[in-house]
């Protein structure tokens with residue numbers, strides 16, 4: 205058989221280009237889907253939906269690893285990981301489509317189906333959310349077929365007759381040209397050109413649709429509407445702070461008393477942060493209420509019983525000494541009063557809080573009613589809640605970890621029982637009950653830090669919301685525990701900073717801290733992992749003085 209032009213492309217090159225075709229087809233599919241998501245909503249983007257689904261399906265241990273390893277970049281890491289998987293998959297689909305275009309097309313369609321299922325089965329997802337995946341997959345199939353066509357083995361083309369002359373002459377020259385790699389240049393160049401032209405179009409479509417789609421999705425952003433909101437004044441303002449309350453002004457390296465909104469840790473399952481327009485906001489009360497009402501943001505902000513409180517919020521995922529903790533001045537509606545005015549039934553022991561993105565957080569009804577500063581917050585450090593922290597309304601119950609109290613983007617409070625429903629984290633094995641454990645952390649000197657021998661301040665923070673910190677003690681090596689100086693006790697829900705000057709002799713040292721609550725509980729040195737109900741144990745750091 206005559207060698208065809210494409211066979212002469214070389215099997216290696218042909219396969220490489222086919223793999224590239226797969227990659228480009230996937231890029232077109234994702235780009236067009238982003239454009240579709242600009243119509244339907246950012247959370248319908250298959251990339252976001254698949255990432256969300258991955259979070260939902262990921263075992264807790266891996267999730268914990270992601271939170272502690274990537275910190276605030278956990279979502280970025282997930283999206284990058286998803287893209288890598290997609291890239292590998294589509295390279296394989298490209299290769300397969302050399303054998304059979306139908307199989308290749310099916311590969312892209314399957315890829316779209318995954319997006320479709322992920323987008324439509326999200327807790328807050330509907331059929332419409334599957335649309336971007338479908339049109340993306342359709343565009344991807346078209347792109348793949350077009351890209352593979354120039355690589356297909358063309359039917360044998362008759363060789364142009366050799367120039368008349370002594371027999372064998374032309375063949376000899378052909379062989380020579382072939383040996384020099386020139387023989388196939390013309391035919392291959394034609395197909396390569398077509399492939400690269402089509403590739404160029406694919407790259408352009410993917411980039412324009414993807415970039416444009418992402419830009420257009422910004423029309424769902426509520427940042428501008430948030431900026432225009434003016435916060436009401438509280439009927440009950442936060443307690444005044446005594447002068448010199450913030451030890452971080454005196455000791456370098458101690459965590460500031462208040463965490464700025466930018467610095468505040470963030471833990472949630474939302475890849476695409478829910479965007480709730482203030483004008484569209486509704487909070488509904490459902491389940492075991494005698495006279496359930498629903499509230500607009502204006503209803504909540506216009507109340508006459510607003511409170512402002514300084515509250516430290518902490519995450520159950522903290523390792524000993526973890527940094528998933530922050531303090532802010534929150535403004536909002538007292539939760540107990542709100543529940544009572546809806547006539548919460550005495551048989552309810554759980555409030556299932558639902559966010560607009562379908563997260564469920566189960567909080568104990570009793571704490572919601574009885575913890576003094578429990579609230580529905582819409583203000584954080586003098587601003588409307590940042591979008592990442594739950595705009596426009598979230599719940600806060602001091603003394604409980606965030607996963608059982610601090611529902612962000614709150615849409616619905618259902619009064620029910622623990623028997624009737626397991627909330628999201630409980631379904632994944634975390635404890636139903638999430639009272640925080642007393643904790644203390646060494647901020648300075650940092651672990652493994654080297655510094656000059658001599659006098660140096662040791663310092664950090666300690667917390668035990670609702671009970672308050674009474675005492676913090678520090679131990680260097682095997683010396684005795686020494687009591688540290690504390691920031692003023694402003695309120696039991698606010699962490700306290702602590703500091704202790706120490707004379708470090710040259711050499712390696714171990715510094716350990718422990719805190720005691722106002723009701724007399726000293727932190728245990730029994731070490732426990734965060735799972736299932738919070739870490740315990742003393743934080744210590746190894747440092748060296750020279």
Ligand SMILES: Nc1nc2c(c(=O)[nH]1)N[C@H]1C(S)=C(S)[C@@H](COP(=O)(O)O)O[C@H]1N2
Nearest residue numbers: 469470471472473519559563606607610612
């Ligand atoms: N809707 C929603 N609310 C949520 C979560 C979430 O994933 N989704 N995570 C909870 C957890 S585990 C914690 S620790 C706090 C963190 O609040 P922050 O991100 O404002 O610091 O929010 C809680 N509220």
Ligand SMILES: [Mo]
Nearest residue numbers: 519520606607
């Ligand atoms: Mo958390």
